[in-house]
Amino acid sequence: MNPQMRVADMERDRACAILREHFAVGRLSKDELMLRVAAAQSAITWGDLDQIFADLPRIPGMEISPTALPMPSPPPPPTGVYLAPPVVVPAHDPGSGPRMAAWACFILGFFTGGLTWIPAIILAIVAASRRNSVPTYVPGKFPAAPRARSYTGVIVASVIGIVALVGLGVAVIHANTLHTVEVEISSAEGSVAGQIDITTPREGSSEEVGLPHKKTYTISGSVSDVTVSASEAHYVSGKKKRKKAPVTCTIIVDRNIVDQSTSDGECHASYSE
Template identity: 35%
Template sequence: MYHIRVSEAERDRACAILREHYALGRLDEKELPTRLAAAQLAVTWGDLHALLADLPDIPGMSFFPPVQDPPQAPPFVPPPQAPPGHAWQPHPPFSAPPGPQPSWTGPPAGAAVPDPGRAYDGAVKVSLVLGLFTCGLTWLLAIAFAYMRQHARTQGPYGPLATQASKWIATVFAAAFGLVVVAIGLFGPDGKARDDGVPGHVVELSITSPDGHAVADEMSTWVGEDQSSGNGVPLPYRKVVQGVRSLDGLSVRARSGTNDQTDSPVVKCSITVDGRVVATSTSAGGSDHECHASYSD
């Protein structure tokens, strides 16, 4: 039994025996701490026996645990004897009642056997279809739902992954995730529609004047939501915007001089789309101070 591991109580019993030998004078002050430390670190009965092998037994302090007697078998009681003149009759063996006996041979031929994995068919199909619009992102969901479907089939119809609740949750989750990804792909995180890959128009807004030193006292341009304005802008002025998707609301306006000025220079406002002039406006000069060109398509 020297290979059997010892418990804390057995280590403490060995330490108590060592202290008793120290009290009897068999161990000195140097040996006792060394053996106590080794006893506390002992793993098997063999480790403890090596510490006590050169010491005699102490009456009443046994190193090995007491041996328990095996449990006694209950006394034999003979079976009761039959009364005089009677003999014990054994019970007759069980026999089935007469007639044909029913037996289970499985479901009837042609009967539909429920498929527990069918609960995930809808989620797999929805994820596969949405993957065509999400660059294959929802195909990862389709793989996960296919695994859940196979797991449900191996676990049986009452497996934890084959309930009606999980069926609807999986289907709704796949649809919601796919719609969110589609919306982000089409409109972007800011909710604005994307037209990536579609070439836009090149729009040029210009303000010119025959007078080489003319100045636009007031000017403003609009290209969709892009608006700019200024005061005292030297002419000629040109603004080029590339990648314009919508040509609605193009406008350029300029004013030279003041209302009471009668010798204002002539100014011309022009709008060019893809190299083609689509709108122009020219002030007459003098008391006519403003030009305004606009275009919508």
């Protein structure tokens, strides 16, 4: 190669790459590398480049001459000198949290009589709307928000399931609870006769009886539509025979008086939860 022939930018860049290879194997110090790279970048002729490589051996496959074989890509720089470009990878799916919550609510629906199926449908729609919006992030720098959404979805599903199970349990317990219902018809004047009507959720009766009258019922579940009434109440002995007598109708649920009324000749009491 004619030492007076000028070099192009491609030859200067190739020379710098070869110098970095000599540095990588330990033939040059860092300071020498910087000086020789600067000299190669400012070289004008092949003679200038020859002086830079005068004390360095030839590296097979790495030639400065344009007639040489194609030069392979320069080796990676030593650790700490250059930073590798970031690799972009898919981030966490933002719809995974609602999707997991939807499946959890769907499964819980079989144990809660379908109470959690409506939240499951809503969460599935939310998850589908987020399916096509998947951002990308650099490895090691994932934001906390996507994972937080996933954990939040599981927590929401768990809370919904717990609330549904508790509500179902309360309903079952309430439906199986036994209540004691007492109905009383009495008079402060002693023996009284009259017509009484008693209605409970399971039975009803109407009859003419002597007062006082008392009866106890055991009712499972809610206590509703309990009524007791008396009419045509009158004295059965003494000077006031066939005269109206004051009577009192009382309804007692679980030892608590829930309704009571008093009147001459008739009374009426009712209760419903």
